[in-house]
Amino acid sequence: MRMSEANLKIPGAAIVEVVPLSGFDKSLAYAVPPASLKEIEVGSLVRIPLRRRSELGVVLRLGTEQEIPLGKLKMLYEVVQDYPVLTGELIALYHWARHYYATSPEAILEAMIPPAIRRGMRPKMRRYLSLGSSPEVEALAALKKRAPKQAALLNFIAQQLKPQPRAAILKRLKIGASACDALVKKGYLLETDTEEAREAYADSLGEVETVEAAEIRLTLTREQSVAVKAITAAISADAFSVRLLHGVTGSGKTEVYLNAVEQVVAKGGGVVVLVPEVALAPQTVGRVRARLEARGVRTVVWHSHLSDGERYDSWKALVSGEAHVVVGARSAVFAPVQNLKLMIVDEEHEPSYKQEDNPRYHGRDVAVYRAHLAGAVCLVGSATPSLETLYNVERGKYAVDRLLKRVDHCELPRIHLVDMRREGLTGRAKGSPISSMLADKLVDRFEKREQSILFLNRRGFSTSLLCPECGYVAACKHCSIPKTYHRTDHSLRCHLCGDEEKAPPRCPECRSEAIRYRGQGTQQIESIVQKILPRAKIVRMDADSMSKKNLYRKILNDFRAGKIDILVGTQMIAKGLDFPNVTLVGLINADMSLHVEDFRAAERTFQLIVQVSGRAGRGDRAGEVIIQTSTPHAPPVQFARKSDFDGFQLEELEQRREFNYPPFQHLIRHLFRGRNPEKVKFFIEQWARRVEEHFGDRLTVRGPASAPIEKIRDEYRFQLWYFAPSAEAVIDELTALRQDFKMDKSVIDQLDVDPMQMS
Ligand code: ADP
Ligand code: ZN
Numbered sequence: 001m002r003m004s005e006a007n008l009k010i011p012g013a014a015i016v017e018v019v020p021l022s023g024f025d026k027s028l029a030y031a032v033p034p035a036s037l038k039e040i041e042v043g044s045l046v047r048i049p050l051r052r053r054s055e056l057g058v059v060l061r062l063g064t065e066q067e068i069p070l071g072k073l074k075m076l077y078e079v080v081q082d083y084p085v086l087t088g089e090l091i092a093l094y095h096w097a098r099h100y101y102a103t104s105p106e107a108i109l110e111a112m113i114p115p116a117i118r119r120g121m122r123p124k125m126r127r128y129l130s131l132g133s134s135p136e137v138e139a140l141a142a143l144k145k146r147a148p149k150q151a152a153l154l155n156f157i158a159q160q161l162k163p164q165p166r167a168a169i170l171k172r173l174k175i176g177a178s179a180c181d182a183l184v185k186k187g188y189l190l191e192t193d194t195e196e197a198r199e200a201y202a203d204s205l206g207e208v209e210t211v212e213a214a215e216i217r218l219t220l221t222r223e224q225s226v227a228v229k230a231i232t233a234a235i236s237a238d239a240f241s242v243r244l245l246h247g248v249t250g251s252g253k254t255e256v257y258l259n260a261v262e263q264v265v266a267k268g269g270g271v272v273v274l275v276p277e278v279a280l281a282p283q284t285v286g287r288v289r290a291r292l293e294a295r296g297v298r299t300v301v302w303h304s305h306l307s308d309g310e311r312y313d314s315w316k317a318l319v320s321g322e323a324h325v326v327v328g329a330r331s332a333v334f335a336p337v338q339n340l341k342l343m344i345v346d347e348e349h350e351p352s353y354k355q356e357d358n359p360r361y362h363g364r365d366v367a368v369y370r371a372h373l374a375g376a377v378c379l380v381g382s383a384t385p386s387l388e389t390l391y392n393v394e395r396g397k398y399a400v401d402r403l404l405k406r407v408d409h410c411e412l413p414r415i416h417l418v419d420m421r422r423e424g425l426t427g428r429a430k431g432s433p434i435s436s437m438l439a440d441k442l443v444d445r446f447e448k449r450e451q452s453i454l455f456l457n458r459r460g461f462s463t464s465l466l467c468p469e470c471g472y473v474a475a476c477k478h479c480s481i482p483k484t485y486h487r488t489d490h491s492l493r494c495h496l497c498g499d500e501e502k503a504p505p506r507c508p509e510c511r512s513e514a515i516r517y518r519g520q521g522t523q524q525i526e527s528i529v530q531k532i533l534p535r536a537k538i539v540r541m542d543a544d545s546m547s548k549k550n551l552y553r554k555i556l557n558d559f560r561a562g563k564i565d566i567l568v569g570t571q572m573i574a575k576g577l578d579f580p581n582v583t584l585v586g587l588i589n590a591d592m593s594l595h596v597e598d599f600r601a602a603e604r605t606f607q608l609i610v611q612v613s614g615r616a617g618r619g620d621r622a623g624e625v626i627i628q629t630s631t632p633h634a635p636p637v638q639f640a641r642k643s644d645f646d647g648f649q650l651e652e653l654e655q656r657r658e659f660n661y662p663p664f665q666h667l668i669r670h671l672f673r674g675r676n677p678e679k680v681k682f683f684i685e686q687w688a689r690r691v692e693e694h695f696g697d698r699l700t701v702r703g704p705a706s707a708p709i710e711k712i713r714d715e716y717r718f719q720l721w722y723f724a725p726s727a728e729a730v731i732d733e734l735t736a737l738r739q740d741f742k743m744d745k746s747v748i749d750q751l752d753v754d755p756m757q758m759s
């Protein structure tokens with residue numbers, strides 16, 4: 001809403017409520033200078049005087065005299081962007097998210113507004129020179145005599161047909177700025193500023209995968225058309241609704257998404273597509289662009305790895321309405337798409353949707369709420385939906401479309417379980433992390449020139465230094481976890497605080513040289529497999545290669561091109577990969593994730609096995625999966641082996657119900673930390689009593705107890721868990737109560753609503 005002429009006539013309308021972007025966790029009132037009256041609106045980014053400095057802030061409200069008393073109001077300086085940085089819908093989302101996640105205005109605005117915009121970045125402007133009023137003959141003669149440089153510049157510009165870029169021309173003619181300024185002052189030259197078109201998306205385009213033309217339009221399978229029909233009806237209803245697309249791996253969910261996107265943009269609607277990992281954005285953007293480009297619809301990318309310039313361009317394209325579709329990771333849920341009609345959350349079960357530092361928001365949940373505000377359809381998809389989403393389906397809050405078959409009659413892969421306890425006793429490969437069955441099948445695939453992927457379950461996993469003589473474990477001095485051994489430089493590193501040292505040749509406790517490395521890292525698996533298959537090309541993909549975007553891309557391209565036989569990695573690489581020539585998938589240590597202190601442990605294990613299995617047999621050859629486990633009878637392992645989604649859901653929901661865990665109750669985690677454990681304990685106990693007194697049986701409190709990781713960076717950690725039927729109903733009260741509770745400055749606490757991380 002632009003502030004209209006009518007609006008201006010309301011007395012006091014020239015006062016606005018502004019929330020500063022940093023350093024002040026409250027909104028403030030400012031008067032609007034006459035020059036800015038026409039451009040200011042709700043959501044505008046403005047420059048304001050604050051504590052004798054010039055800061056940026058966002059206009060939350062256009063005030064009236066009654067609401068904000070005039071008094072000694074300061075005047076804001078200016079409106080910074082041509083477009084509001086937050087639309088009305090995003091402002092409503094801001095208010096909701098700030099309360100729901102018990103966080104500060106500053107933190108939530110930081111998540112919502114890209115850094116480049118927050119720093120007040122403007123479009124790149126270029127100054128051009130053109131001819132102004134022509135000088136009199138005598139004046140011109142005088143100029144030639146007394147200021148030859150000015151005369152030369154004027155002469156040059158006079159011969160040009162188009163305005164010339166000032167900086168470039170001055171440099172080329174070797175003329176100083178003062179000569180040019182003098183000509184402008186006399187009116188002989190005119191200066192105009194034009195927004196420079198950047199080489200739009202050059203960088204991100206380079207990243208986008210090329211999509212084969214043949215793939216562009218597929219005939220939908222029966223199941224796909226049923227789903228598309230149902231989604232079409234929801235879109236036509238033009239009202240808020242949430243639908244789960246529950247499709248097995250390889251069932252063609254993306255094709256269904258693309259259909260929905262096409263329908264919405266055909267009607268001029270805007271779309272946000274969320275993917276769980278930055279690295280997956282280029283692949284998805286490529287497919288969306290291939291589909292929409294013919295319609296002249298622009299799609300932009302949005303994630304934290306873009307440069308400031310790219311970020312700015314994406315932002316500008318969305319706020320100006322040039323682009324209607326955005327694809328990105330978590331933070332894209334806040335992208336300023338106009339006329340939002342569809343939100344898609346792919347792989348909605350992924351924990352990466354939850355931001356693990358302040359503000360601790362969940363991208364999927366914010367997406368659902370934003371769709372609600374916008375009256376849009378929210379489509380969440382997964383082969384292994386979260387229990388939260390499944391429960392919403394069960395209660396009738398979400399509709400569901402199911403794809404039970406893979407496209408092209410591909411079979412779901414055959415899953416074998418290998419009991420590693422028995423393997424350790426009798427197997428040929430005694431003591432090796434690769435079972436004899438897995439070794440045989442790797443050899444078989446290599447001989448058939450087919451590809452394999454080996455996954456290492458990283459969760460709860462550590463590769464540590466252990467002394468077999470005295471039991472010494474190399475632990476971090478500052479954190480209560482074992483350090484990880486890195487073979488490349490023989491170092492021991494703490495993955496929490498980064499502390500690093502050389503691995504000792506003997507045990508520091510008993511001087512034994514038998515000290516050895518326990519556990520299996522991707523490096524170790526790689527070298528063991530290389531011994532089994534000396535001629536095979538094996539490539540490791542881990543956190544290091546994931547962070548280098550070119551390396552990651554190169555590995556995937558090489559793998560697709562068949563230049564790599566075996567890919568070894570953590571489950572990070574399980575997401576969304578689709579390689580038709582992969583016929584064998586091995587999961588080295590399936591149940592590592594069962595042994596962590598987390599009520600979602602079973603869910604995670606089930607999801608992991610189903611997801612990694614889904615990478616096998618996507619082409620015309622059937623796939624096989626080998627799951628190595630030491631708990632083959634654990635329910636999540638068994639249900640996953642049989643691909644029994646309903647069975648797993650039923651049993652797991654029953655378990656959760658019994659203990660009142662999510663999705664039956666909301667969980668809020670309250671962590672207290674500090675260097676002095678006695679002090680932390682004292683305050684958390686006092687606070688727990690206060691909460692119990694205040695809420696009575698409206699809130700169940702569990703704890704205080706030590707956090708699973710008791711110490712990080714020399715700080716001791718204790719936590720409380722709150723259970724409530726609705727987080728919304730208690731969170732504001734909890735926050736207010738907390739503000740009245742005085743604590744020693746050395747103790748820091750933090751609330752995590754609907755936490756995903758329990759450690
Ligand atoms: P999912 O996300 O459900 O695991 P994808 O969307 O990645 O599955 O699709 C798996 C593969 O099937 C892709 O290569 C895709 O191009 C192909 N595919 C999808 N739908 C069809 C269809 N209707 N006909 C033929 N191939 C399809
Ligand atoms: Zn020892």
Ligand code: ZN
Pocket residue numbers: 476477478479494495496497498499713
């Ligand atoms: Zn540490």
